[in-house]
Amino acid sequence: MQKQLLGFFALISAITTSIMLYNKNLDTSLIASIATLIFLALHLRVQRATPEVVKEPKPIKLIDELNDRLNASKQQVQKLQAQIQQLEAATKGADSEDAAVLMFLRVMQEKSRLLDFALTDIARLPDAQVGAAARVVHQGLQGLLQDSFEIKPIADQSEGQNLQLPEDFDSSRYRILQQSAAEQKPQGVILHRGWEVKKMNLPRSLRRTGDPLPSVLAPVEIEAREVLQ
Amino acid sequence: MNDTPKLVRGIDLGTSNSAMAEADTTGSIRRLQPIPQLDGPGRIVDHELLPSVAYLADHRDMSPADLGLPWDVSGHAPLVGTWARDLALLSPEKAVLSAKSWLCYGGAQKLARLPQGAPDDKSWTAVQASAAYLQHMQAAWDLKHHDVQPELTVLTVPASFDLVARQLTEEAARQAGLSPVTLLEEPLAAFYAWLGAHEQHWQDVLKPGDLVLICDIGGGTSDFSLVAVSQDQGLLRLDRIAVGRHLLLGGDNMDLALAHHSQSQIGTTLDTWQFLALQQQVRVAKEALLSPNAPSHWPLAIASRGSNLFAQTLRYELHQQTVQELLVEGFFPKVQADEDIPRTRSTGLARMGLPYENDPGITRHLLQFLRQAQNTIRQSPELQERLGSGFHPDQTMVTPTALLFNGGVFHSAALRERVFSVVQNWSGHPVKELQSPGYDHAVALGAAYFARLQVQGTGVRVRAAAARSYYIGLESNEPAVPGLMRPLRGLCILPQGTEEGSHLSIPEQEFGLWTGDDISFRLFSSASRSGDRLGTIVPDAERELEEVSELHCQIQSDEEPGLLPVHLRADLTDVGSLQLAMQHSLSERQWNLEFHLREEAQSTHA
Numbered sequence: 019m020q021k022q023l024l025g026f027f028a029l030i031s032a033i034t035t036s037i038m039l040y041n042k043n044l045d046t047s048l049i050a051s052i053a054t055l056i057f058l059a060l061h062l063r064v065q066r067a068t069p070e071v072v073k074e075p076k077p078i079k080l081i082d083e084l085n086d087r088l089n090a091s092k093q094q095v096q097k098l099q100a101q102i103q104q105l106e107a108a109t110k111g112a113d114s115e116d117a118a119v120l121m122f123l124r125v126m127q128e129k130s131r132l133l134d135f136a137l138t139d140i141a142r143l144p145d146a147q148v149g150a151a152a153r154v155v156h157q158g159l160q161g162l163l164q165d166s167f168e169i170k171p172i173a174d175q176s177e178g179q180n181l182q183l184p185e186d187f188d189s190s191r192y193r194i195l196q197q198s199a200a201e202q203k204p205q206g207v208i209l210h211r212g213w214e215v216k217k218m219n220l221p222r223s224l225r226r227t228g229d230p231l232p233s234v235l236a237p238v239e240i241e242a243r244e245v246l247q
Numbered sequence: 248m249n250d251t252p253k254l255v256r257g258i259d260l261g262t263s264n265s266a267m268a269e270a271d272t273t274g275s276i277r278r279l280q281p282i283p284q285l286d287g288p289g290r291i292v293d294h295e296l297l298p299s300v301a302y303l304a305d306h307r308d309m310s311p312a313d314l315g316l317p318w319d320v321s322g323h324a325p326l327v328g329t330w331a332r333d334l335a336l337l338s339p340e341k342a343v344l345s346a347k348s349w350l351c352y353g354g355a356q357k358l359a360r361l362p363q364g365a366p367d368d369k370s371w372t373a374v375q376a377s378a379a380y381l382q383h384m385q386a387a388w389d390l391k392h393h394d395v396q397p398e399l400t401v402l403t404v405p406a407s408f409d410l411v412a413r414q415l416t417e418e419a420a421r422q423a424g425l426s427p428v429t430l431l432e433e434p435l436a437a438f439y440a441w442l443g444a445h446e447q448h449w450q451d452v453l454k455p456g457d458l459v460l461i462c463d464i465g466g467g468t469s470d471f472s473l474v475a476v477s478q479d480q481g482l483l484r485l486d487r488i489a490v491g492r493h494l495l496l497g498g499d500n501m502d503l504a505l506a507h508h509s510q511s512q513i514g515t516t517l518d519t520w521q522f523l524a525l526q527q528q529v530r531v532a533k534e535a536l537l538s539p540n541a542p543s544h545w546p547l548a549i550a551s552r553g554s555n556l557f558a559q560t561l562r563y564e565l566h567q568q569t570v571q572e573l574l575v576e577g578f579f580p581k582v583q584a585d586e587d588i589p590r591t592r593s594t595g596l597a598r599m600g601l602p603y604e605n606d607p608g609i610t611r612h613l614l615q616f617l618r619q620a621q622n623t624i625r626q627s628p629e630l631q632e633r634l635g636s637g638f639h640p641d642q643t644m645v646t647p648t649a650l651l652f653n654g655g656v657f658h659s660a661a662l663r664e665r666v667f668s669v670v671q672n673w674s675g676h677p678v679k680e681l682q683s684p685g686y687d688h689a690v691a692l693g694a695a696y697f698a699r700l701q702v703q704g705t706g707v708r709v710r711a712a713a714a715r716s717y718y719i720g721l722e723s724n725e726p727a728v729p730g731l732m733r734p735l736r737g738l739c740i741l742p743q744g745t746e747e748g749s750h751l752s753i754p755e756q757e758f759g760l761w762t763g764d765d766i767s768f769r770l771f772s773s774a775s776r777s778g779d780r781l782g783t784i785v786p787d788a789e790r791e792l793e794e795v796s797e798l799h800c801q802i803q804s805d806e807e808p809g810l811l812p813v814h815l816r817a818d819l820t821d822v823g824s825l826q827l828a829m830q831h832s833l834s835e836r837q838w839n840l841e842f843h844l845r846e847e848a849q850s851t852h853a
Contacts (some may be wrong), residue, residue, distance in 0.1 A: 121290060128287060134556040143557050150560040153548035157528065165292075219281075221290045224315040232289065239552065 106227070113227050121221060124235045130158025133235060166220055172212030181208050252276075255702055256397035257694025258384060259436070260377060260404075260416070262347045263466030263499065264296040266688060267384045268695035272398065272702050277443065277695055279688055282387045284328030288313035294329060296687065299380050301343040302331035303362075303369050308341075318386040325379050336523045340365070345467055346376035350412040351405070351493045374419045381423035400425055401698040403690050406432040406472045406490035409715060409772055410825045411796045417824065430824075431697050433690050434461035434472035435487055435709055437653035437683065439700075440693030442707055444684040449707075450483055452679065453649065456637045459681065460647035462613065462666060463690075464654040469494040469609060471616045473645060474709060477633050485709040488630055489620035489645070492774060494612055496604040498656040501574050504607075505529040505565070508573055509547060513563050521549050521561075529565065536570045537659035543567050571661070579665040582610045584644060584673045610669050617644040617673070619775050626778030627744060646674040651681040653689050710746070713819060716779050717741040719798065720769035720788050735769070737788030740817050741825065743777040752816040753782045757832060760811045766829075767799040768840070798840045800829060813838075 126132040135155045140148050163169065172191055175181055183192055183204040191212065194204055225232070252271035259266045270277040281293035288309060304314070304326055314322030326334075335342030343361045350373050360370040371379070381402075388397070402425070404416050413430055420428045431439075438461055442449050453459070457476040463469065471491035477484050506526040510517055517525060525547065532545040544564045551559035588611055606612070621644050624630045631638050639646065650670055657663050663680075671678045683689050700706040718737030738756060745751065760766055771792035776785075785791055812832040819825055827840040 125287065125290070131550055131556050134550075134554045138555070138557060140557065147557045147560070150548045150562045151550070151556040153546055153562075154550045154556065154560060157531065157548075165294075219293055221286055221292045223289045223291065224317070224320055225289065 113231075114225070117223065117225055117231055118220070120232045120235070121223060124232065125162060125221060126159065127236050129162045130155045132159065166218065167215050168217040169213055170216050172214050173208055175208055175211075177208050177211060179208055181206060253398045253702065254392065254395070255695060255698035256388065256400045257436070257691050257696070257698055258381070258400060258402050259433070259690040259694060260347065260380060260402060261299055261465060261690075262345050262468050262497075263299055264687075265299050265380050265384065266296050266691035267388065268688070268691040269388075269397070270695035270699045272699055274699065277692060277699075279691060280387065280391060282328070282384060283317055283390070284383070285314065285316065285326065285330040286328075287330055289315065290330075291316065292329070297328050297380065297383060298332035299346065299376075300327065300332040300335050301346075301371065301376050301379055302326045302334045302338075303341050303343065303365070303371070304334075305341075305369075308334070316386070317390055324383070324386075327379055327383050337520065341369075343371050343376045346371075346373040347405070348468060348493070348495055349373040350377075350415050351408060374415050374422070377416065377419035378422035381420055381425055385423055385425055397698075398702050399698045400428045401431050401436075401694040401701070402428045403431050403433045403436045403694050405468065405470050405493055406434050406487075406714065407470060407493035407774075408432075409795050410717070411770075414824055429698070429701060431694055432472065432487070432490065432711060434463045434470055434490070434653065435474075435711060436690040436693035436697065437461055437463055438472075438474060438651060438693065438709065439697045440684050440689035441651055441681050443693065443696035444682075452681070453483065455483065456635055457649055457679075458634070458637050458645060458647045459649040459651060460617075460670065461651045461653065464609065464656040465497050466499045466655065467495060467497045469496050469612065469654075471613060473620055473647065475630075475634055475637065477635065483707075485707065486633060487709050487711040487714070488633070489616070489623055490714040490774065491612070491616040491619075494604055494609075496607060496609060496612070498654065500607060501533065501578055501656065502526050502530045504573055504577065505533060505570065508569065509563055509565060513549075513561055515561060517549065517561075518552065520552050525549050532565045533570060533574065534659055536565065536567045537574070537661035539660050541567050541661075575661055575665050578607050579610050579662060579669065580608050581665075581669060581672075582608070582614050584614070586611075586614065588615055610666065613666075613670075614644065614673070617646075620645040622775060623743070623777040626776070629744065630777070644673065646676070647678060648674070648676065649679040649681055652683055653686060655687050657683075657686045712747070713741060713743055713745040715772045715774045716743040716776050717795070717817075717825065718771040718773070718785060718788060718792055719815070720771060721784075734787040735789050737771050737785035737792050738815075739779045739781060739783040739785070740815055740827070741819065742779050742781055742783075743774070745819050747819055749819045750816070751781055751818070752814060752830065754814050754832070756782060756814060758813050758815070758829070760813050760829060762809065762811060763801075765799055765801050767797050770795045770798050798827060800838050800840045 123133070127134070131151075131154055135151055173181060183194075185204065187204055191214070192204075194206060195209070223232070252273045252275070255270050255272060257268040257270070259268075267280050267282060268278065269280050279295045281295055282297045283291050283293050284297055286292040286294075289312060302308075309326075311322035314324070314326055316322070316324060318324075331342065335344060340362055346361060349359055349361065358372050358374070360367065360372060361376065362370060400420075402416065402420055404413055408416070416430065417428065438459065445452065453476045455476055455478040459474040459476070461472045461474065463471070469491075470493070472487055473489040475486045475488045477486070503526065506522065506529050509525055509529060510522065528547045528549070532547060535541060536545050544566045547563045547565055549561045549563075550556050551561075553559070604612070621642065624634065624638055624645065625640070637648070647670060650667060652663055652666070667678065667680060684692060700708065716739055718739050720735045721738050722733070722735065738753075740753065741751060769788075771785075771788050772795050773779075773792045776791075779785070813829040814832055816828045816830045816837065817825060818828075828837040829840060830837045
């Protein structure tokens with residue numbers, strides 16, 4: 019009777035654990051079900067063991083054994099939980115990066131019509147038309163870049179000027195082109211001043227992992243008009 | 248954690264944009280606090296300015312998921328800020344715009360529902376809208392400072408705000424959970440920002456006898472103030488001696504003028520969306536073409552709404568010459584000091600909508616302000632004494648010796664230069680330009696600086712006595728003549744120049760009050776009658792004064808039977824709000840007079 023009770027408690031604890039886990043994070047429902055299964059199995063084993071247990075002279079021992087098993091399965095659950103968290107973090111990163119890129123694409127379309135510009139075939143269009151459209155895109159994009167980043171040239175000198183770099187220059191910031199191996203000193207004429215981001219002020223969202231990706235880049239726009247019958 | 252310096256806050260609750268600045272009481276920090284706001288569906292950005300626009304969305308516009316904010320994930324807070332402004336341009340019938348300007352106008356207008364004509368559940372009063380903007384900024388503050396509240400919040404109001412508009416602003420702050428707040432006039436806040444930026448050496452720049460003109464031109468409104476510098480017991484003393492009236496004229500009018508001109512030149516009818524795009528482009532063009540070393544022309548390109556960007560994009564070149572003629576000559580004409588200015592409007596009591604200015608000439612309004620200020624000083628011996636050699640009785644106008652610009656319009660160097668040269672021409676003597684620490688940000692920063700001075704209790708102060716005088720309407724005692732309306736007389740209860748923290752009472756003017764009645768008075772004010780003293784009677788209040796509001800009080804009949812002899816008592820509090828009471832002539836008992844501002848009472852007027 020006591021053992022059955024224990025098994026029942028184990029089941030209850032599994033359910034409460036799963037509820038707890040479920041509440042902590044929507045996506046741990048997987049874990050919750052695993053935990054439930056483990057305890058269900060445990061419960062069944064206890065029930066199967068019941069006839070033997072009746073013969074046991076010292077029920078205390080069985081309780082200890084059950085406790086050990088319980089602890090072991092708890093540890094197992096914790097291990098699984100950690101694994102799932104790791105997996106989740108990995109997918110969350112990728113998922114939210116995708117969402118951020120989509121969001122910025124949408125802003126670019128809203129502010130500068132970039133998609134309308136880039137997704138049209140302009141091969142046969144006269145330069146004047148392309149030029150006029152480019153001004154729309156340029157003004158919008160410039161405003162958006164100024165709002166979202168502080169972008170500065172890396173080199174202070176202007177293009178065409180000589181630049182002498184220290185021996186231990188940062189190769190991610192400076193790239194020396196056409197340098198022969200014989201040439202020792204890192205120096206040359208600036209072809210491009212380079213760009214770097216000093217500050218960022220990017221739009222963000224309250225989107226949670228698992229929410230659908232913001233795949234709409236521009237909604238259909240309809241003007242409310244009286245429709246003639 | 249105990250030695251963390253205390254924080255104070257300045258809020259510029261603007262007509263078109265609001266801003267919030269924080270400062271610590273040690274003086275090491277004074278900066279704008281970026282405000283998270285929605286910029287599109289579900290998209291949150293930090294901007295230093297919060298557009299003072301609310302959009303009353305319905306479920307067809309967007310879902311609550313699009314409206315989530317860091318402090319309101321479920322998206323139930325009203326939509327204010329950048330996205331609201333963008334939506335408002337396309338659907339103005341659902342937007343609350345320029346709420347602040349509605350607080351400036353008399354009678355029921357102050358509590359008109361916006362947008363006009365919308366049903367009550369889809370509209371707000373200007374107070375509700377102001378409270379929503381303040382609440383948004385408060386939430387942004389809480390998010391950043393983890394619910395640590397500022398020691399003091401200073402909220403700015405236009406200098407031209409009357410006492411009722413100030414009280415309504417305080418009410419909005421209370422609704423937003425901001426109280427206690429201290430109010431500060433916007434041009435003064437801009438001046439405090441300059442004082443704060445030159446804390447150590449402002450006394451090298453300003454000398455006794457200097458008169459500083461603060462010229463504040465925002466998106467939709469213009470506001471002028473004059474500050475006099477004088478010597479008082481060996482120290483420099485600053486007094487705000489005059490404020491202008493609320494002008495509904497600003498930078499947006501200039502963009503609109505340019506956009507209309509460009510549209511007529513393009514020759515095609517633009518749809519609403521294209522016109523808005525055009526307005527945004529001319530704003531950029533304006534700043535470029537009015538900067539030093541400006542190009543001779545600026546290309547504009549207006550796309551159509553459809554996804555084909557190439558076939559229907561319209562082009563136009565805006566010439567520097569055109570901008571110069573339209574904006575510099577149109578809005579800032581070279582007005583001569585002796586020019587006659589036709590009187591266009593006596594009071595701002597247009598019944599429908601806001602009374603936008605008919606005359607776009609800002610320099611003409613400025614000249615009018617300086618002439619009125621001269622009149623004010625002429626009537627007041629105290630002001631003449633304070634000004635000393637700065638007062639020239641032979642002139643028709645006040646001539647400033649220093650000029651401080653504020654407002655986004657003055658990013659354009661050509662406009663600053665024009666105003667400067669016009670004022671210099673009027674003055675006939677050299678005028679100093681005080682360098683603003685930021686045309687868009689000075690008001691919020693100055694308010695934060697002022698908050699710091701208040702909390703510390705030290706440092707320089709600009710004394711700002713009541714800029715307007717107030718009157719209550721009295722029925723004439725003349726016999727009634729059929730067909731002839733008896734003029735309403737105005738009894739001066741608070742003269743212009745009354746210092747904050749004053750208590751006034753008029754014992755010789757007794758009223759008889761019937762108990763049990765709801766007694767109401769009409770409240771009037773004037774910015775141009777500095778000669779009036781306490782108890783002065785203006786013969787025709789309706790013609791010579793501006794109506795502010797209605798006052799009322801009720802004396803329960805169980806308190807006292809019959810007719811009570813009372814006189815009026817006025818207290819101007821330290822924060823510049825007015826309290827009026829009826830004082831029993833024979834005892835210490837008094838009954839407060841309240842502004843007739845209950846919204847339910849007002850709705851019957853509408």
